Amino acid sequence: MDFSIHVLTNQFYANYNNMETALSKVNFLGFKVEEPLVLESGDTLRDLRIRYTTIGELNETKSNVVWVFHALTANSDPSEWWKDQIGINRFINPEQDFIVCANMPGSCYGSTKPESFDFPTLTIGDLVRSFQQLKAHLGIDKIKLGIGGSMGGQVLLQWAVDEPDLFETIVPIATNARHSAWGIAFNEAQRMALIQPDLENGLKAARAIALLSYRHYDTFDKTQSDDDGRVEQFSAASYQRYQGEKLVKRFSPYSYYTLSKAMDSHNIGRYYDGDLKKALSRIKSNAIIIGVDSDILFPPQEQAFIAAQIQNSSFHTIESLYGHDGFLLETEQIDNILTKELS
Ligand SMILES: CC(=O)SCCNC(=O)CCNC(=O)[C@H](O)C(C)(C)COP(=O)(O)OP(=O)(O)OC[C@H]1O[C@@H](n2cnc3c(N)ncnc32)[C@H](O)[C@@H]1OP(=O)(O)O
Numbered sequence: 283m284d285f286s287i288h289v290l291t292n293q294f295y296a297n298y299n300n301m302e303t304a305l306s307k308v309n310f311l312g313f314k315v316e317e318p319l320v321l322e323s324g325d326t327l328r329d330l331r332i333r334y335t336t337i338g339e340l341n342e343t344k345s346n347v348v349w350v351f352h353a354l355t356a357n358s359d360p361s362e363w364w365k366d367q368i369g370i371n372r373f374i375n376p377e378q379d380f381i382v383c384a385n386m387p388g389s390c391y392g393s394t395k396p397e398s399f400d401f402p403t404l405t406i407g408d409l410v411r412s413f414q415q416l417k418a419h420l421g422i423d424k425i426k427l428g429i430g431g432s433m434g435g436q437v438l439l440q441w442a443v444d445e446p447d448l449f450e451t452i453v454p455i456a457t458n459a460r461h462s463a464w465g466i467a468f469n470e471a472q473r474m475a476l477i478q479p480d481l482e483n484g485l486k487a488a489r490a491i492a493l494l495s496y497r498h499y500d501t502f503d504k505t506q507s508d509d510d511g512r513v514e515q516f517s518a519a520s521y522q523r524y525q526g527e528k529l530v531k532r533f534s535p536y537s538y539y540t541l542s543k544a545m546d547s548h549n550i551g552r553y554y555d556g557d558l559k560k561a562l563s564r565i566k567s568n569a570i571i572i573g574v575d576s577d578i579l580f581p582p583q584e585q586a587f588i589a590a591q592i593q594n595s596s597f598h599t600i601e602s603l604y605g606h607d608g609f610l611l612e613t614e615q616i617d618n619i620l621t622k623e624l625s
């Protein structure tokens with residue numbers, strides 16, 4: 283059953299590829315899962331709502347589905363946060379493709395969200411099961427292309443292991459098969475900063491810590507160095523503060539806590555004796571695995587490992603000054619890889 287949907291239905295977006303002519307419908311929709319979702323923790327999530335966006339039209343044979351998976355703090359509209367990855371001159375083209383992106387439960391952009399820290403533990407597998415409900419609701423049996431970076435790539439990879447025949451091609455970017463001890467340590471440091479009496483300040487501090495893992499020494503060196511001999515009020519410091527200010531205006535501390543815990547839970551080997559190779563070898567999809575050369579949070583060796591275990595796979599590294607967040611910014615390079623591998 284749809285709920286409070288059509289908030290901004292049938293809008294025409296004019297921002298594809300830097301304000302080119304508007305071509306596709308962007309629909310903001312909602313779906314309520316009728317059955318309670320039994321979580322890996324054993325808890326149950328009732329009245330689960332999923333906010334999702336579709337761009338373009340589903341064709342008659344339902345063979346043009348491109349499912350985009352967002353990362354930690356984004357929403358269900360990739361035409362907003364990945365606008366140069368999708369467009370009339372891009373491999374992912376709303377004139378030909380039916381693009382679906384669902385807001386992760388636990389996030390604060392329309393799907394069921396926590397109102398306190400007392401919220402059931404969600405895992406990446408739980409997010410996959412919630413998306414399977416949406417897939418059934420949409421009547422989709424096959425997905426031509428699944429693409430997502432970071433935590434979005436974790437969800438995609440877990441789904442491809444759970445349903446090895448679902449995706450024709452998967453494109454996990456800057457992600458891993460099991461969240462690393464390094465990544466969990468970063469997330470825990472953020473949660474320690476987050477949980478304090480003033481949650482707004484907590485979230486700002488958490489984002490500032492996260493930024494250190496999303497960028498690179500060279501990013502700060504090239505963009506935030508001061509050469510005027512100052513002794514305080516450094517640019518790097520104000521940049522860190524600004525990033526916190528920016529996030530606190532658009533994100534919930536409870537969602538940040540819940541989703542960062544979900545990211546920590548990621549382990550596709552959980553039901554395969556902890557054997558990541560065994561889990562990955564189940565995947566029948568064509569796999570284009572992409573890493574970012576300057577990524578210190580999900581270093582390219584994690585993606586090289588994934589590619590080595592999947593039969594039909596290729597591995598690519600893109601160059602970026604931006605570290606991990608390069609997956610959101612280096613759209614031209616990603617588009618070139620998709621075009622080369624899939625055209
Ligand atoms: C299109 C969108 O970004 S949608 C926004 C919603 N975000 C999401 O959905 C999540 C995915 N997006 C992201 O994580 C980020 O937006 C990224 C990684 C894609 C880009 O990060 P950004 O913060 O935009 O880029 P960057 O790290 O270069 O910082 C630029 C900002 O810092 C500001 N800034 C740069 N140096 C300094 C400094 N020394 N002191 C204070 N502010 C500074 C810039 O003025 C700019 O501000 P603005 O965002 O208000 O224009």
Ligand SMILES: N[C@@H](CCO)C(=O)O
Pocket residue numbers: 353354355356431432433496606607
């Ligand atoms: N910068 C990303 C997180 C890193 O994947 C976001 O804010 O969603």
